Amino acid sequence: MRRAAITDLATTRRSRPNITYWQADLHDVAGTGRYDFVLSLLTLHHVPDLHAALSHIKTLLAPGGRAALMDIYPPESGLRPQQALRRIVHRLVPLKPRLHALAVQKLSVNLVRRGPATAWEIYRLSTRRDWLDHRVTDRFFSRDELERNCHSLFPGYRFDILGGPRGIGLVWDAPSSTAAGNPMPVTEMPSADVQRPTR
Numbered sequence: 581m582r583r584a585a586i587t588d589l590a591t592t593r594r595s596r597p598n599i600t601y602w603q604a605d606l607h608d609v610a611g612t613g614r615y616d617f618v619l620s621l622l623t624l625h626h627v628p629d630l631h632a633a634l635s636h637i638k639t640l641l642a643p644g645g646r647a648a649l650m651d652i653y654p655p656e657s658g659l660r661p662q663q664a665l666r667r668i669v670h671r672l673v674p675l676k677p678r679l680h681a682l683a684v685q686k687l688s689v690n691l692v693r694r695g696p697a698t699a700w701e702i703y704r705l706s707t708r709r710d711w712l713d714h715r716v717t718d719r720f721f722s723r724d725e726l727e728r729n730c731h732s733l734f735p736g737y738r739f740d741i742l743g744g745p746r747g748i749g750l751v752w753d754a755p756s757s758t759a760a761g762n763p764m765p766v767t768e769m770p771s772a773d774v775q776r777p778t779r
């Protein structure tokens with residue numbers, strides 16, 4: 581789905597008087613200290629500079645505001661021959677041709693398993709330029725890299741492994757203005773995927 585179509589859909593289906601949907605690079609979201617809540621879902625593994633992105637998110641939080649960050653990191657690469665071979669192929673062949681090859685391989689499997697119409701649709705969607713452009717921006721960070729950055733930026737943050745070995749959840753509460761340097765305790769996670777300006 582086109583990016584603009586997603587915000588159109590959200591505006592149509594989930595319209596609320598206190599919610600504005602818009603699209604922007606996270607670095608272009610302005611408003612130092614303006615937000616009570618910043619939620620990032622599966623986005624940080626696309627940013628070229630994790631530290632810069634996390635620093636920017638921190639600046640957006642109002643005193644006492646909360647950041648909730650959810651993402652995934654790749655499994656640790658092992659030393660088994662299969663993985664070593666895969667690493668060599670990855671170095672030699674750029675990602676887009678590899679994804680194309682994978683799509684062709686899946687097409688033949690899906691022709692048998694799911695029939696020609698579904699198999700073709702899966703192939704068509706998985707080789708669309710938008711999708712491939714999206715995939716090449718994957719720059720998965722390691723758990724160590726995330727933790728290193730968070731230690732310096734988010735003192736007292738809470739870190740959880742979510743729904744399997746690769747899901748990471750991080751919650752940080754900015755100090756309230758009356759207790760600067762003394763982060764508020766983490767309580768219940770908010771359920772809404774909302775950026776709500778405080779003013």
Ligand SMILES: C[S@@+](CC[C@H](N)C(=O)[O-])C[C@H]1O[C@@H](n2cnc3c(N)ncnc32)[C@H](O)[C@@H]1O
Binds near residue numbers: 606626627
């Ligand atoms: C894997 S998708 C996740 C989408 C959605 N958050 C979800 O959980 O279903 C990654 C999203 O990150 C967005 N993205 C990548 N880099 C970004 C950036 N610098 N600023 C804002 N969004 C970004 C992409 O446009 C894409 O929509």
